[in-house]
Amino acid sequence: MSALGGPKQTGGVQSPTAIGIVISIVLIIVALGLAYYLVQMAGVIALVGIIIGGVLVAFGVHFVPVGGAPAAMGQSPGIATGVAMLAAGAGLAGLFGGAWAAPFGLAVALAGGAVGGGLLMAITCTMVNVIYIFGMGIPAASGKVDKDPITGDTFPEYKSQGTEGHGLPFISWIGGVVGGALGGLGGTLIYLELLDIYQAQLPVLLNATVEQIAPVAISLAGIFAVAMFLINAVLAAYNITGTIEGPHDPKFKRFPRAIIAAAVASAVAGIFAIALLELVGVF
């Protein structure tokens, strides 16, 4: 870290400040009130869906084994890239899955999103291990725990000196798939809630049929879902300061902070997305 300061690398979890909590609660209540004022009960339901979606995205990021630059050199466990890239990959794959399944109803679409995100992470994690083990010749070993919580494999005898571990242990693989599924689920939920709003409002506004405005509604809901996905993913990335091994990492315990932050950010971004069409034609 630079001499200018920066995030403190303390062992314990710093809890949110009191002002932060108060602002969070106020902002969420204001957003819900605005949603009710603008689009009545449908707006409140949509905003609650968006908040839940955003929280799922931020929570999902904590499961994904993000290794960053050191992982590319085999010096720390995880996938060798940043949260923004992994989250964008899993989120977009999930969103495509969910958007494709949108006409089959909420449950199927959400399942489609979760399977899409989970599948992308499963393929990524598997191929990462194939490259680590067969390409770079390094075994999978966690640096944070001595024993894999699921398989019971021990790590210290495989861990190279001077590294924080390397490769992708089984628990990290599971974490990646769970994280991808949660992210895909959250992204799809945001998309579906916004799509409902736009499909109800656009035909009235433009005096057109639902089929005619479908491209605009789908495109708007999609781009807003991607945008909120990235905001929440980056806030979660700030929470884990870049790298995490998976659900067994001590940093995982920080997730309540990210959930509060994601809920507020989703509420504020969501209220603008919901109110998007309120001002068309006013000016």
Add this chain to the structure above:
Amino acid sequence: MSVKVEVGAGGIPHNQVLIYGLVGSLVLIYLTYLNTYFQTQYFAFFGGLAAVAALIWGTDTIKHLCSYGLGTGVPSAGMIALGSGVIAALFGATTGVLAPIVTVIIAAIIGAVAGLMANAVVRMDIPVMVISLIELAIVGAMTVLGLAAMACGTFEFLGMITGTVSILGFTIQTYETSVIGGSIIAVIFMLGAIAIQHSFNACLGPGEQQDRTLTLAAECGFLSMITVAIISFAFIGMYAALVALVVSIIGWFYTYRKYIALSKRDAYAWLDAQPIMEPKGGA
């Protein structure tokens, strides 16, 4: 990714870049309104120039923010910028002629909330976090609004969702062949995100010089402009799009030449390598 980020000293003060970027992008984006005023489309390229001005400012902001060692890599800052920005830009676009100003205000609100969450709840405790995320959200919003205005010739929402298609000599209005209906907005989103996150990521390290980094930012902006100019052939007149394409190529060529010259200036040594020639008659 706890890689130490080094930033060069000197150069233009950040506040000066901020003022130039904000005022410049606002003025340039308002110049596209000449299209509506004169009932023409030749002024569309000013939107792209507004995006370039915003990107230069944003790169300088990213440089300040990332010098604190976020731990998440430089691209995450670009992702949260465009994520907040696209929501603000599309919401702002619905307010007609006030669009650019409303966009700046909405982006500042979303950025401030994200910054407060990052500092007070996630506890990044970085002094410049809130102001940097406000700036980045405005930069992202101006980039999206500028490039969208360049693609379709207007920054107004109804212009972005309606397009025309001619079949057998008849011209009919449709929502499908438009910047939002055709999901061109998603392409613009990624073009802006790549342009904002690349320059500092490429130039950081010992010996980083502000003029070189900002020249690369302008070059990335013009490169995105070229793509948008090609896209704009589908939405605006042939000659108007051609003007935009020529402006972007000239801008790109100039900044590219300048960037190579600055890279040579800052390099320890420079070898103009020739391609390896095959000996005549084969080896």
